[in-house]
Amino acid sequence: MDSEGDDRVTTRDDIDAYLRGLLEVDRFKDYGPNGLQVEGKPEVRKLVSGVTASRALIEAAGKAGADALLVHHGLFWRGHDGRLTGWLKARVALLIEHGISLFAYHLPLDAHPELGNNAQLGARLRLTADGRFGDQDLGWLGRPPAVMTSAALSALLQFKLGRAPLVVEGDGRSIQRVAWCTGGAQGMFEAAIHAGADAYITGEISEPQAHLARETGVAYYACGHHVTERYGAPALGAHVAQCFGIEHQFIEIDNPA
Known part of the structure; x- marks a missing residue:
């Protein structure tokens, strides 16, 4: 666990707005949407970061009591047909079940001059x-x-x-x-x-x-x-936690690729 927080709370929308500016989201042509991908509970006390929004990470974030999940690889990419079936439906259902907001930043997180x-x-x-x-x-x-x-x-x-x-x-x-x-x-x-x-x-x-x-x-x-790519998300998560006084935890889901 990176930070214990002080029982402060921020909002999903405040995090979304802050990261959009910090990462200069609008200047990138990317392979999918950057920012809030799945809307969870409006208040955020605990933020979990990880590399990819896999089922294993979402399950671990739920067990850790996360209100929001911050990742590099999100759920939605160019070429997806938009249907919530199979593995994608299962991941989204887990996020909704736990009320977890999903934030994903692809190229903007690669490029940030300090946290990327x-x-x-x-x-x-x-x-x-x-x-x-x-x-x-x-x-x-x-x-x-x-x-x-x-x-x-x-x-x-x-x-x-x-x-x-x-x-x-x-x-x-x-x-x-x-x-x-x-x-x-x-x-x-x-x-x-x-x-x-x-x-x-x-x-x-x-x-x-x-x-x-x-x-x-x-x-x-x-x-x-x-x-x-396992270093940007925890660095960004720790930064957000410090800025808003909330709790942060990085969860590693190993991947041999």
Whole structure:
């Protein structure tokens, strides 16, 4: 538990309005709606944060006495047909049963300069950010704590994230410039190459990126979608709790992806 609170209460709508401004929600073109996705009870005393609004997380939040749930991956995405059936109906039903409001922030949470996934990952790896690249400036560019070999960066990632990355070696160059973008950002690899990176860190890899790494000499590190995006939601949740004087708890639901 991150904070005990002082029995203060805020409202669902106050949190919604505050986060819309803090995360600059309206400036992003995203894959789904950002903000309040499911309306629960109007008063919030306890906020739970997590990475994905899975059934396991919703059940855990209900047991923890949450009034609101704050996640990076919400329930509704572009391409869904809108029917509440199967797994989606089950998740929504749990939220309604417990009166839990669901707040979800996708790209706005990736991008926030202090509380976002990229900022939080960079801080854990002691990367000094000094630039942005790619679509909507979502990618980050910077320097490692020291000039590193590919093997040294791989070891740092494993130590800090608790999981060995999948590495596609480049040409063995010293790593002086690192680009990173959390989650499923393998499609931004070319932009990272053009931005002058010696190495690219993200969550996932697809078939084309292995060839690009070998042909351009830029090393590629796929560390896991979940593990690279497990830091933004608790940082944001703790911030909201501090601002409003409410209780906050981060609940980890492990995901091997």
